[in-house]
Amino acid sequence: MRLVDLLLACAALVGPAATAAAAPPRDPLGSPMWDFHARRLFGSDPVVFDEAVAVTIPPIAENQRVFPVTVDARKLAGVKRIVLFGDLNPIPVAVDFRPTGAAPFIATRIKLDQRTPVRAAVQTLDGTWHVAGSWIDAAGGGCSAPPVSRVKGDWADHLGEVRGGAWRDGIDTRLRVTIRHPMDTGLVENIAAYNVDRLTVSDEAGQRLAEMTVYGSVAEDPAFTFIVPGTGSGAFAIAAHDSNGLAFSGTARSAPGPAPALRK
């Protein structure tokens, strides 16, 4: 598949096709792909660059296959969707997260295939997208190098192993989950795309707290951190699904909160 086809295919999955929308606002990062992504992700919705969205990344991409990103939009009210994307990645969108009960906060790791803006677009109930992010310099290869478990050859032995936990800190509950999965991008010779494509979190009453569409640009063995307001639920059900139709699930039970010194 040619790169441009893939870009179009990825973009088409997550947003309406471009209509006769107004031009998106001028990009403070000066990205060559901003207009392309903005038109396809946001359509005719209003778009603002907003410092209320905190996108935290390390200053260097030490490992372009596992690059951590934290998006915290808790300063905004009424968040319905958070889209994390890297403009110049061959698979631009990493996750499309709908916090249906969880706080508008997500931490994960993505792959980087070159120097790119890493951004979060946060949509509030009025339809407006609040965008923030920054450039990260990276050498090539995050998306086009084989996963470590492919090289090692043991990916199938551990496929779908779920690890995690939940921590009450007095106000909120923090939930972490990792799933062993090669997250093949399809950009490595003779290895078809194969990735976790959906993940949900529910509380012990069965209420859906988070729904997420996951793309191949999320790092191998995907890891996610959520924050759930309140400390009422003692257990959280995680259900995931991959592009081969396999289902994975787990239950994270609350433990006492983290040491105060480690809370920021």
Next chain:
Amino acid sequence: MKVTRRGFIAAALAASTPLGAETFAGSYAPDAEPIGQGIWLVRGADEAIGFANGGAIANSVILATDAGPLIVDPGPSRRYGEALSALAARLTGKPPARVFVTHLHPDHSFGAGAFDPRIVAALAGTRVELDRDGAGFSDAMYRLLVDWMRGTEVPRPGLALTPGPLAIGGRIVRVMALAGHSAADLALLDESTGTLIAGDLVFHDRAPATPHADLALWRHSLAALASTPHRQLVPGHGPLDPTAAAIAQTRDWLDWLEQALRDAVASGLDMTEAGSLPIPSRFAAVKAARYELQRSVAHLYPRFEAELLPRIDS
């Protein structure tokens, strides 16, 4: 290590140079500081590898012998190796007799191309690691250092070292084969001056780097170095240590780092949060501390998560 004026100007211009424009490096002018009879320390900048320093961030050592000088760690690039070779010849009046590469990392090893491979010595494990990772390092070094790297190729040391005393031109250096910073870490004891050349097993007032670290093995190697009688120690990065402080400081950093990251995993933090953990005030004088903490999070965190987070699948 000093970078000439031209290098500084080029670096200063680099930020404003339009994309696609050529950026020229300066020339290396390494400085040798005498640290004993017939032994000189060539200091690297206590920084990250960057265009402004030409990648010359690791320490090198020159030892005079009757057969010609020995050079420990030829630096980041062919041209740095050439400058070091010229410096050693100037100091001793002879061309280099032997070049030692302490471990695979390119800031220490890539200058080896300035020398005949038949005089370049390393542990057998270092050769294996260079064959595995050298091409990737080369890509990264050329990308960061551009013109500084001109003519530099992945080194293939021609001599394999084994532990024990090695006599060259009337000087005896004891070869120690250790590990932990990488899979094969060479340390050398210069017996006549009691100088322990520790490579990157020891950092001094500069935070340790962990891209290939095995922390348990590293601690074991630090214990072996501490129990080797010596009068002074040359760390891989940072100033000469006459007081045995550097081994203890490296050990202290590794212990703190591992416990802090394990505590972070056990407390439910994610990687960006672990990278911004407070660094204890006793490391205030340690250069590049935040930078190396964030690198170490990338190297170690997923491993600690796999170990410490319990299986929860149903």
